[in-house]
Amino acid sequence: MSSRVTLADIAADAGVSVATASRALSGRGDLSPATRRRVLAAAQSRGYTRDPAAGGRPPGSSRLVDLVLGSFHNAYADEVTAGARSAAAAAGYDLVLTEERDIPDDDWPMRIRRRGSAGVVLGLISPTSSQLTALADAGIPVVLMDPQAETTHGLTTVRTTDHAGGVAAAEHLVRRGATRFAVVVGSPPFRYGRARSSGFRAALRESAPAAEVAQLDAQWNGASSRAAALGLLWALRPGDRLGVFACTDEMAAGIYAAAAETGRRIPDDVLIVGFDDLRAAQWLTPALTTIRQPIKEMAGAAVAALTAAAAGAPLHPRPIVLPTRLIERAST
Numbered sequence: 302m303s304s305r306v307t308l309a310d311i312a313a314d315a316g317v318s319v320a321t322a323s324r325a326l327s328g329r330g331d332l333s334p335a336t337r338r339r340v341l342a343a344a345q346s347r348g349y350t351r352d353p354a355a356g357g358r359p360p361g362s363s364r365l366v367d368l369v370l371g372s373f374h375n376a377y378a379d380e381v382t383a384g385a386r387s388a389a390a391a392a393g394y395d396l397v398l399t400e401e402r403d404i405p406d407d408d409w410p411m412r413i414r415r416r417g418s419a420g421v422v423l424g425l426i427s428p429t430s431s432q433l434t435a436l437a438d439a440g441i442p443v444v445l446m447d448p449q450a451e452t453t454h455g456l457t458t459v460r461t462t463d464h465a466g467g468v469a470a471a472e473h474l475v476r477r478g479a480t481r482f483a484v485v486v487g488s489p490p491f492r493y494g495r496a497r498s499s500g501f502r503a504a505l506r507e508s509a510p511a512a513e514v515a516q517l518d519a520q521w522n523g524a525s526s527r528a529a530a531l532g533l534l535w536a537l538r539p540g541d542r543l544g545v546f547a548c549t550d551e552m553a554a555g556i557y558a559a560a561a562e563t564g565r566r567i568p569d570d571v572l573i574v575g576f577d578d579l580r581a582a583q584w585l586t587p588a589l590t591t592i593r594q595p596i597k598e599m600a601g602a603a604v605a606a607l608t609a610a611a612a613g614a615p616l617h618p619r620p621i622v623l624p625t626r627l628i629e630r631a632s633t
Contacts, residue, residue: 306349314343326438337411338431345434365418366604369399369409371426376579377596381424381446384597388604394419396604401426410435420607422446422600428454442610444603449491455618459603463493466592466625467500470546470574473590475508477633479544479572482514483533485552487521497548497576497592519552526555527562534563534571543571544633550575550582550591553632557585573632587631595623 312322317340325340343349368385370378382398389396397416399409410432413421421436424446433454436443445458467484474482484501487494498516505514515533519526526547537543543565547553553575557567565571567587575582578593602621610616 306347308349311340311343311347311349314347315340337408341431341435341438344438363417363419364394365397365416366394366607367397367399367413367416367418367421368424368600368604369401369413369421369426370424371401371403373398373400376581377425377577380579380596381600384600385422385604387597388601389608392605392608394604394608413441414439419611420444420604422603422607423448424600425449427452430454442607442616444606444616446599446603447493449493451492453618457606457616457618458620459599459606459623460493460620461594461599461623462625463496463594464500464503466576466594467497467502467546468504469500469625469627470497470576470592471501471504472508473627473629473633474544474546474572474574475505477544477568477572478542480512480540480542481537482509482512482544483517483530483546484514485517485519485526485529485545485547485556487548487552488518494548497546501546519555521549521552523551523555523558526552527558528555530556530559531563534559534565537563537565537570541570545571545573547573547575550577550579550589553589553591554581554585568631568633578628582628583630585632590630590633591628593626593628595625599623 308322309319312319315322317336322340325337326344366389368382370381372378386396401409414435418441420442422444427449433443443456445453445456447460448458482505484498486498502514505512517529519529545556547556553573556573560567560571567573573589575589575591578591582589582591606616
Protein backbone atom coordinates (compact mmCIF):
# COMPACT_ATOMS: atom_id res chain seq x y z
CA MET A 302 0.00 0.00 0.00
CA SER A 303 1.35 3.43 -0.98
CA SER A 304 2.29 5.75 1.87
CA ARG A 305 1.51 8.83 -0.21
CA VAL A 306 -1.51 10.71 1.10
CA THR A 307 -3.87 11.76 -1.67
CA LEU A 308 -6.64 14.31 -1.93
CA ALA A 309 -9.09 11.40 -2.03
CA ASP A 310 -7.80 10.27 1.39
CA ILE A 311 -8.45 13.70 2.85
CA ALA A 312 -11.92 13.81 1.32
CA ALA A 313 -12.76 10.41 2.77
CA ASP A 314 -11.52 11.35 6.24
CA ALA A 315 -13.58 14.56 6.19
CA GLY A 316 -16.68 12.90 4.73
CA VAL A 317 -16.83 15.17 1.68
CA SER A 318 -16.32 14.83 -2.06
CA VAL A 319 -12.89 15.20 -3.65
CA ALA A 320 -14.08 18.42 -5.32
CA THR A 321 -15.20 19.84 -1.97
CA ALA A 322 -11.89 18.90 -0.36
CA SER A 323 -10.02 20.60 -3.18
CA ARG A 324 -12.06 23.80 -2.82
CA ALA A 325 -11.56 23.81 0.96
CA LEU A 326 -7.79 23.39 0.73
CA SER A 327 -7.38 26.04 -1.96
CA GLY A 328 -9.67 28.55 -0.25
CA ARG A 329 -12.09 28.59 -3.17
CA GLY A 330 -15.81 27.98 -3.26
CA ASP A 331 -18.80 28.83 -1.11
CA LEU A 332 -18.30 26.33 1.72
CA SER A 333 -19.45 26.54 5.30
CA PRO A 334 -16.68 27.34 7.81
CA ALA A 335 -17.42 24.02 9.56
CA THR A 336 -16.83 22.02 6.37
CA ARG A 337 -13.67 23.95 5.60
CA ARG A 338 -12.35 23.41 9.12
CA ARG A 339 -13.14 19.68 8.93
CA VAL A 340 -11.15 19.31 5.71
CA LEU A 341 -8.23 21.32 7.04
CA ALA A 342 -8.17 19.26 10.23
CA ALA A 343 -8.14 16.04 8.19
CA ALA A 344 -5.27 17.35 6.06
CA GLN A 345 -3.31 18.39 9.12
CA SER A 346 -3.76 15.04 10.86
CA ARG A 347 -2.47 13.24 7.76
CA GLY A 348 0.40 15.65 7.21
CA TYR A 349 -1.01 16.59 3.81
CA THR A 350 0.14 19.92 2.36
CA ARG A 351 -1.45 21.04 -0.86
CA ASP A 352 0.71 22.86 -3.39
CA PRO A 353 -0.76 26.40 -3.46
CA ALA A 354 -0.09 26.54 -7.20
CA ALA A 355 -2.68 23.78 -7.69
CA GLY A 356 -5.48 26.25 -7.00
CA GLY A 357 -5.81 29.86 -6.02
CA ARG A 358 -2.94 32.33 -6.06
CA PRO A 359 0.49 31.27 -4.79
CA PRO A 360 1.57 33.23 -1.68
CA GLY A 361 3.01 36.62 -2.60
CA SER A 362 1.94 36.43 -6.23
CA SER A 363 -0.30 39.49 -5.88
CA ARG A 364 2.20 41.55 -3.83
CA LEU A 365 -0.31 42.17 -1.07
CA VAL A 366 0.10 42.36 2.69
CA ASP A 367 -2.98 41.91 4.89
CA LEU A 368 -3.51 43.91 8.07
CA VAL A 369 -6.06 42.19 10.32
CA LEU A 370 -7.60 44.13 13.23
CA GLY A 371 -10.70 43.65 15.32
CA SER A 372 -11.89 47.13 14.35
CA PHE A 373 -10.75 49.98 12.11
CA HIS A 374 -13.01 52.58 13.72
CA ASN A 375 -10.70 54.02 16.38
CA ALA A 376 -7.63 56.22 16.74
CA TYR A 377 -5.28 53.29 17.45
CA ALA A 378 -6.30 51.59 14.20
CA ASP A 379 -5.70 54.85 12.31
CA GLU A 380 -2.11 54.91 13.55
CA VAL A 381 -1.53 51.23 12.78
CA THR A 382 -2.98 51.58 9.29
CA ALA A 383 -0.87 54.65 8.50
CA GLY A 384 2.35 52.95 9.56
CA ALA A 385 1.57 49.69 7.78
CA ARG A 386 0.51 51.43 4.57
CA SER A 387 3.71 53.50 4.39
CA ALA A 388 5.94 50.46 4.93
CA ALA A 389 4.03 48.39 2.38
CA ALA A 390 4.24 51.12 -0.25
CA ALA A 391 7.96 51.59 0.36
CA ALA A 392 8.49 47.89 -0.39
CA GLY A 393 6.28 47.92 -3.48
CA TYR A 394 3.29 46.18 -1.89
CA ASP A 395 -0.35 47.13 -1.43
CA LEU A 396 -2.03 46.91 1.97
CA VAL A 397 -5.35 45.10 2.40
CA LEU A 398 -7.47 45.92 5.49
CA THR A 399 -9.20 42.84 6.88
CA GLU A 400 -11.53 43.19 9.86
CA GLU A 401 -11.89 40.21 12.17
CA ARG A 402 -15.60 39.82 12.80
CA ASP A 403 -16.72 38.23 16.03
CA ILE A 404 -19.07 35.75 14.37
CA PRO A 405 -18.75 31.98 13.89
CA ASP A 406 -18.90 32.21 10.08
CA ASP A 407 -15.97 34.63 9.78
CA ASP A 408 -13.41 32.88 7.60
CA TRP A 409 -10.81 35.61 7.09
CA PRO A 410 -7.79 33.24 6.79
CA MET A 411 -9.37 31.62 3.71
CA ARG A 412 -10.07 35.01 2.14
CA ILE A 413 -6.38 35.85 2.62
CA ARG A 414 -5.37 32.53 1.06
CA ARG A 415 -7.50 33.24 -1.99
CA ARG A 416 -5.76 36.59 -2.45
CA GLY A 417 -2.31 35.00 -2.34
CA SER A 418 -1.04 37.56 0.17
CA ALA A 419 2.68 37.71 0.89
CA GLY A 420 2.04 37.93 4.63
CA VAL A 421 -0.32 38.92 7.42
CA VAL A 422 0.00 41.36 10.31
CA LEU A 423 -2.37 40.51 13.17
CA GLY A 424 -2.88 43.50 15.48
CA LEU A 425 -4.28 43.10 19.01
CA ILE A 426 -5.62 39.65 18.08
CA SER A 427 -5.10 36.22 19.62
CA PRO A 428 -5.42 33.87 16.62
CA THR A 429 -6.68 30.33 17.02
CA SER A 430 -4.60 27.32 16.05
CA SER A 431 -6.94 26.54 13.15
CA GLN A 432 -6.62 30.09 11.79
CA LEU A 433 -2.83 29.89 11.91
CA THR A 434 -2.88 26.43 10.34
CA ALA A 435 -4.97 27.69 7.43
CA LEU A 436 -2.34 30.34 6.71
CA ALA A 437 0.67 28.12 7.37
CA ASP A 438 -0.64 25.41 5.04
CA ALA A 439 -0.66 28.00 2.25
CA GLY A 440 2.85 29.19 3.09
CA ILE A 441 1.66 32.64 4.23
CA PRO A 442 3.79 34.05 7.10
CA VAL A 443 2.26 35.89 10.07
CA VAL A 444 3.62 38.61 12.37
CA LEU A 445 1.80 39.48 15.61
CA MET A 446 1.66 43.16 16.54
CA ASP A 447 0.95 43.87 20.21
CA PRO A 448 -0.19 40.29 20.96
CA GLN A 449 -2.82 40.08 23.66
CA ALA A 450 -1.34 36.95 25.27
CA GLU A 451 2.12 35.72 26.16
CA THR A 452 1.62 32.69 23.91
CA THR A 453 2.85 33.61 20.44
CA HIS A 454 2.81 30.20 18.67
CA GLY A 455 6.48 30.66 17.80
CA LEU A 456 5.70 33.65 15.57
CA THR A 457 7.60 36.91 15.18
CA THR A 458 6.04 39.63 17.35
CA VAL A 459 6.30 43.41 17.42
CA ARG A 460 5.69 45.16 20.72
CA THR A 461 6.78 48.08 22.87
CA THR A 462 8.39 48.40 26.31
CA ASP A 463 5.13 48.25 28.27
CA HIS A 464 6.75 47.48 31.64
CA ALA A 465 9.28 50.30 31.24
CA GLY A 466 6.44 52.65 30.32
CA GLY A 467 4.69 51.87 33.60
CA VAL A 468 7.93 52.50 35.48
CA ALA A 469 8.34 55.90 33.79
CA ALA A 470 4.75 56.87 34.67
CA ALA A 471 5.25 56.05 38.36
CA GLU A 472 8.58 57.85 38.63
CA HIS A 473 7.13 60.93 36.96
CA LEU A 474 4.12 61.09 39.27
CA VAL A 475 6.38 60.77 42.32
CA ARG A 476 8.58 63.61 41.04
CA ARG A 477 5.50 65.78 40.47
CA GLY A 478 4.46 65.44 44.12
CA ALA A 479 1.65 62.85 44.11
CA THR A 480 0.88 61.58 47.63
CA ARG A 481 -1.55 58.79 46.71
CA PHE A 482 -1.69 56.66 43.59
CA ALA A 483 -4.08 54.68 41.42
CA VAL A 484 -3.61 52.53 38.34
CA VAL A 485 -6.44 52.00 35.86
CA VAL A 486 -6.07 48.53 34.38
CA GLY A 487 -8.00 47.06 31.48
CA SER A 488 -10.34 44.12 31.64
CA PRO A 489 -9.83 41.54 30.17
CA PRO A 490 -6.27 41.70 31.56
CA PHE A 491 -4.30 41.47 28.32
CA ARG A 492 -0.53 40.96 28.29
CA TYR A 493 0.34 44.60 27.67
CA GLY A 494 -2.02 45.88 30.37
CA ARG A 495 -0.50 43.52 32.94
CA ALA A 496 3.01 44.63 31.97
CA ARG A 497 2.15 48.34 32.25
CA SER A 498 0.52 47.89 35.66
CA SER A 499 3.37 45.68 36.88
CA GLY A 500 5.97 48.29 35.91
CA PHE A 501 4.00 51.03 37.65
CA ARG A 502 3.69 49.08 40.88
CA ALA A 503 7.32 47.96 40.84
CA ALA A 504 8.56 51.53 40.51
CA LEU A 505 6.32 52.73 43.34
CA ARG A 506 7.64 50.00 45.63
CA GLU A 507 11.09 51.48 45.06
CA SER A 508 10.37 55.21 45.09
CA ALA A 509 7.27 55.53 47.33
CA PRO A 510 7.00 52.28 49.34
CA ALA A 511 4.60 53.71 51.94
CA ALA A 512 2.16 55.22 49.45
CA GLU A 513 -1.39 53.98 48.94
CA VAL A 514 -1.97 52.39 45.51
CA ALA A 515 -5.56 51.73 44.39
CA GLN A 516 -6.43 49.56 41.41
CA LEU A 517 -9.33 50.60 39.22
CA ASP A 518 -10.63 47.94 36.83
CA ALA A 519 -12.17 49.22 33.60
CA GLN A 520 -13.21 47.68 30.30
CA TRP A 521 -10.62 49.39 28.07
CA ASN A 522 -12.80 52.46 27.47
CA GLY A 523 -13.36 55.92 28.89
CA ALA A 524 -16.91 55.41 30.14
CA SER A 525 -15.87 52.40 32.20
CA SER A 526 -12.81 54.11 33.70
CA ARG A 527 -14.92 57.16 34.60
CA ALA A 528 -17.36 54.97 36.51
CA ALA A 529 -14.52 53.08 38.21
CA ALA A 530 -12.85 56.30 39.43
CA LEU A 531 -15.82 58.18 40.86
CA GLY A 532 -15.74 56.63 44.33
CA LEU A 533 -12.01 57.18 44.73
CA LEU A 534 -12.21 60.80 43.63
CA TRP A 535 -15.17 61.59 45.89
CA ALA A 536 -13.15 60.18 48.81
CA LEU A 537 -10.07 62.37 48.33
CA ARG A 538 -9.07 64.19 51.49
CA PRO A 539 -8.04 67.87 51.63
CA GLY A 540 -4.38 68.14 50.67
CA ASP A 541 -4.30 64.81 48.79
CA ARG A 542 -2.69 64.79 45.36
CA LEU A 543 -3.76 61.63 43.57
CA GLY A 544 -1.45 60.38 40.84
CA VAL A 545 -3.35 58.24 38.31
CA PHE A 546 -1.76 56.04 35.66
CA ALA A 547 -4.25 54.83 33.05
CA CYS A 548 -3.11 52.00 30.78
CA THR A 549 -4.54 53.75 27.69
CA ASP A 550 -5.21 57.35 26.73
CA GLU A 551 -8.90 56.55 26.30
CA MET A 552 -9.15 55.35 29.89
CA ALA A 553 -7.22 58.45 30.97
CA ALA A 554 -9.92 60.58 29.30
CA GLY A 555 -12.45 58.81 31.51
CA ILE A 556 -10.53 60.02 34.59
CA TYR A 557 -10.86 63.60 33.25
CA ALA A 558 -14.64 63.11 33.15
CA ALA A 559 -14.70 61.72 36.69
CA ALA A 560 -12.59 64.63 37.94
CA ALA A 561 -14.98 67.15 36.39
CA GLU A 562 -17.99 65.37 37.89
CA THR A 563 -16.48 65.34 41.40
CA GLY A 564 -15.08 68.88 41.27
CA ARG A 565 -11.43 67.75 41.37
CA ARG A 566 -8.88 69.92 39.57
CA ILE A 567 -6.25 68.60 37.18
CA PRO A 568 -3.35 68.73 38.02
CA ASP A 569 -3.87 70.31 41.46
CA ASP A 570 -5.90 67.48 43.00
CA VAL A 571 -5.42 64.76 40.37
CA LEU A 572 -2.36 64.20 38.21
CA ILE A 573 -2.94 61.92 35.21
CA VAL A 574 -0.61 59.91 32.96
CA GLY A 575 -1.97 57.91 30.02
CA PHE A 576 -0.44 55.42 27.62
CA ASP A 577 -0.35 55.52 23.78
CA ASP A 578 0.05 59.20 22.84
CA LEU A 579 -2.78 59.13 20.35
CA ARG A 580 -3.45 62.42 18.59
CA ALA A 581 -6.38 63.32 20.87
CA ALA A 582 -4.15 63.26 23.97
CA GLN A 583 -2.79 66.75 23.31
CA TRP A 584 -6.29 68.17 22.76
CA LEU A 585 -7.64 67.21 26.18
CA THR A 586 -7.90 70.13 28.64
CA PRO A 587 -5.37 70.24 30.19
CA ALA A 588 -3.25 68.33 27.64
CA LEU A 589 -2.49 64.76 28.72
CA THR A 590 0.91 63.60 29.91
CA THR A 591 1.31 60.12 28.46
CA ILE A 592 3.66 57.29 27.63
CA ARG A 593 4.19 57.28 23.89
CA GLN A 594 4.31 53.91 22.22
CA PRO A 595 5.53 54.20 18.60
CA ILE A 596 2.42 52.70 17.01
CA LYS A 597 3.14 53.73 13.44
CA GLU A 598 6.72 52.51 13.69
CA MET A 599 5.59 49.19 15.20
CA ALA A 600 3.17 48.60 12.33
CA GLY A 601 5.86 49.54 9.85
CA ALA A 602 8.32 47.11 11.45
CA ALA A 603 5.77 44.30 11.22
CA VAL A 604 5.18 44.91 7.52
CA ALA A 605 8.91 45.29 6.85
CA ALA A 606 9.56 41.90 8.46
CA LEU A 607 7.00 40.28 6.15
CA THR A 608 8.23 41.92 2.96
CA ALA A 609 11.79 40.96 3.87
CA ALA A 610 10.60 37.38 4.40
CA ALA A 611 9.01 37.43 0.95
CA ALA A 612 12.46 38.33 -0.41
CA GLY A 613 14.03 35.35 1.38
CA ALA A 614 14.99 36.69 4.81
CA PRO A 615 14.10 34.44 7.78
CA LEU A 616 11.42 35.32 10.32
CA HIS A 617 12.65 34.69 13.86
CA PRO A 618 10.39 33.72 16.79
CA ARG A 619 11.60 36.58 18.95
CA PRO A 620 10.06 39.97 19.61
CA ILE A 621 10.93 43.17 17.78
CA VAL A 622 10.74 45.71 20.62
CA LEU A 623 10.48 49.48 20.07
CA PRO A 624 10.90 51.76 23.11
CA THR A 625 8.31 53.91 24.86
CA ARG A 626 8.91 57.53 25.83
CA LEU A 627 7.34 59.83 28.45
CA ILE A 628 5.61 62.87 26.89
CA GLU A 629 5.12 65.47 29.61
CA ARG A 630 2.15 67.83 29.27
CA ALA A 631 -0.12 69.89 31.53
CA SER A 632 -2.06 67.05 33.23
CA THR A 633 0.88 66.57 35.60
